Amino acid sequence: MMKQGSLPEVPPELLADVVTSASDLALVVSSDHVVLSALANPHAGFWAKVSQWNGASLESLLTPESWRKFRFRLESADLETHRVLVIELTHSDAVNFEFPVRYAVSRLGNGAGWLLVGRDMKPIAELQQQLVQAQLALERDYEAQRELETRYRVLMEASPSPQLIVSVASGKIVDLNALAADLVGAPRSELLDAPLAQEFEGRKRGELMENLARLAADDPAGTPDLMVRRNRKRVTVSATAFRAAGDKLLLCRLDLTESSREQRSNLADMAERLFQKGIDAKVFLDLDGVVVVANESFLNLTDSGSLAMVQGRSFADFLSRGAIDLRVLLDNVRRVGHLRHYPTRLNTDFSGQVSVEISATMFQDRTNPCIALVIRDSNLADATRIIPGPAGNEGLRNVMQMVGYSTLRDIVNETTEIIEKMCIETALELTGNNRVAAAELLSLSRQSLYVKLRKFGLLNKAGD
Numbered sequence: 001m002m003k004q005g006s007l008p009e010v011p012p013e014l015l016a017d018v019v020t021s022a023s024d025l026a027l028v029v030s031s032d033h034v035v036l037s038a039l040a041n042p043h044a045g046f047w048a049k050v051s052q053w054n055g056a057s058l059e060s061l062l063t064p065e066s067w068r069k070f071r072f073r074l075e076s077a078d079l080e081t082h083r084v085l086v087i088e089l090t091h092s093d094a095v096n097f098e099f100p101v102r103y104a105v106s107r108l109g110n111g112a113g114w115l116l117v118g119r120d121m122k123p124i125a126e127l128q129q130q131l132v133q134a135q136l137a138l139e140r141d142y143e144a145q146r147e148l149e150t151r152y153r154v155l156m157e158a159s160p161s162p163q164l165i166v167s168v169a170s171g172k173i174v175d176l177n178a179l180a181a182d183l184v185g186a187p188r189s190e191l192l193d194a195p196l197a198q199e200f201e202g203r204k205r206g207e208l209m210e211n212l213a214r215l216a217a218d219d220p221a222g223t224p225d226l227m228v229r230r231n232r233k234r235v236t237v238s239a240t241a242f243r244a245a246g247d248k249l250l251l252c253r254l255d256l257t258e259s260s261r262e263q264r265s266n267l268a269d270m271a272e273r274l275f276q277k278g279i280d281a282k283v284f285l286d287l288d289g290v291v292v293v294a295n296e297s298f299l300n301l302t303d304s305g306s307l308a309m310v311q312g313r314s315f316a317d318f319l320s321r322g323a324i325d326l327r328v329l330l331d332n333v334r335r336v337g338h339l340r341h342y343p344t345r346l347n348t349d350f351s352g353q354v355s356v357e358i359s360a361t362m363f364q365d366r367t368n369p370c371i372a373l374v375i376r377d378s379n380l381a382d383a384t385r386i387i388p389g390p391a392g393n394e395g396l397r398n399v400m401q402m403v404g405y406s407t408l409r410d411i412v413n414e415t416t417e418i419i420e421k422m423c424i425e426t427a428l429e430l431t432g433n434n435r436v437a438a439a440e441l442l443s444l445s446r447q448s449l450y451v452k453l454r455k456f457g458l459l460n461k462a463g464d
Contacts, residue, residue: 027118028115034055035055035061044120157177212239281376338360
C-alpha cells in the first residue's frame with residue numbers, strides 16, 4: 001500500500017522501462033565518475049551508442065567544457081541535501097558523435113554516486129538553428145527588397161518624362177517622380193496620397209479614372225487633353241495598367257501639349273533674357289539666405305568678378321548690417337510671402353557700399369522653395385531721403401517754421417528728436433513691430449529702445 005509522500009518499491013526491470021519512457025537517457029555514475037549503467041529510450045537516435053557506455057569513464061563521454069562544468073557544479077553543490085541539479089552537458093567522443101542533453105542530477109544514497117536523467121536537446125538545437133537560418137533569410141530578403149526599391153526609385157527619377165502611379169480603386173496618387181511634381185506645381189509630399197482628379201480642371205474622380213482605365217485597356221496610344229489646376233498648363237496623359245500586391249494600378253505619363261510647350265519655351269526664353277539682361281540686379285536665395293544664382297547686374301553692383309564668387313555665400317555678406325538685415329528680410333518675406341522696397345546698403349568686394357531698395361518674393365509651390373530678390377540701385381536723393389512716419393512731414397514743416405524765430409542750436413536739437421523718432425518708427429515698421437529686431441537695426445539696447453518709445457509716446461504703436 002502506498003503511503004502519503006512515498007512510492008512503493010518498483011522492480012528493477014520495471015524501473016528501467018519507466019526511466020527510459022519518461023526520458024531520453026539515464027546514467028548511473030559511481031562516485032569515481034564511472035558509468036555503472038546507461039539506459040536510453042529506444043526511439044532516441046543515440047540508443048546504439050549508449051549501449052556501449054557501461055564501464056566507461058564519464059569524462060571520456062563529455063566534451064572538455066562539459067566535463068569542467070559538471071565537476072564545478074558537483075563541487076559547489078550542497079552534498080547534505082537532496083536537491084536536484086539541472087545541467088546541460090554535451091556528449092562527444094570527438095570523432096563519431098556529439099549531442100547535447102539536459103540532465104537532472106540526483107545523488108544516490110550513502111554517497112554511492114549519481115543518477116543522471118536527461119532529455120535530448122538536439123531537436124531544440126536544430127529548431128534554434130532553423131530559426132537562425134530563417135532570420136538570416138529574412139535579412140537577405142530585406143536587403144534584396146531595399147535594392148529593388150533603390151533601383152525602382154532611380155528608374156523613376158531618371159525617366160525623361162513626368163510619371164505618376166495611381167490606384168484605380170481609390171483614384172489617389174501612389175507615387176510620382178520629381179518631374180511630375182514640378183509639372184503639376186506642388187511638392188511631392190503634398191501630392192502623395194492625394195486624389196489625381198483634383199489636380200486637373202473640371203474632372204471628377206470616377207470619370208477621370210474610368211477614362212484612364214479605358215485608355216490603358218483599349219487605346220494605349222490615345223492621349224486625353226487635361227488642364228493642370230495649379231498652373232493652367234495643358235498636358236496629355238498616356239496610361240499603362242498593371243497589378244501589384246492585389247491592387248490595380250495605372251502608370252500615367254504626362255507631357256505638355258504642343259501649344260503649352262511652345263508657350264513655355266517662349267516664356268522661359270523671355271524670363272531667361274530678363275534675368276540675364278535686365279538693368280535691375282536679381283538674386284535667387286534658398287530659405288536659409290544662401291545665394292543660389294545671380295545675374296550680371298548684381299555682379300556689377302557688388303563689383304564681384306564672377307558668378308562663382310557669389311554662389312554659395314550667405315546674402316548677409318553683401319548687406320551693410322549683415323545678419324540683422326538678412327533676418328529682417330527673411331522673417332518678413334516668410335510671414336507675408338513678399339516684401340516691397342526694403343531700403344538698405346550693399347557691400348562691394350572693394351569695401352564700398354551702394355544704397356539700394358530690395359523687393360523679395362517667396363516661391364513655395366516648387367519642389368525646392370526659394371526666395372527671389374529684385375535689387376534696385378537708389379540715386380543720391382533716394383539714398384539720403386528720410387522715410388516719413390505718420391507725423392514725419394508735419395515735423396519737418398514745424399522745423400522750417402522755426403527758422404528766424406529760434407537759434408540754430410534749438411533748431412538742431414528739435415531736428416534731432418524728429419529724426420530720432422522717425423528712425424524708430426521706420427525700424428518698427430520694417431520689423432513688423434518686433435522690438436528686438438528694431439533695437440538691433442538701430443544698434444540700441446532693448447532698454448534704451450523702451451526709454452525712447454516712452455519718450456516719443458510710441459509704446460502703444462509698438463504693441464503695448
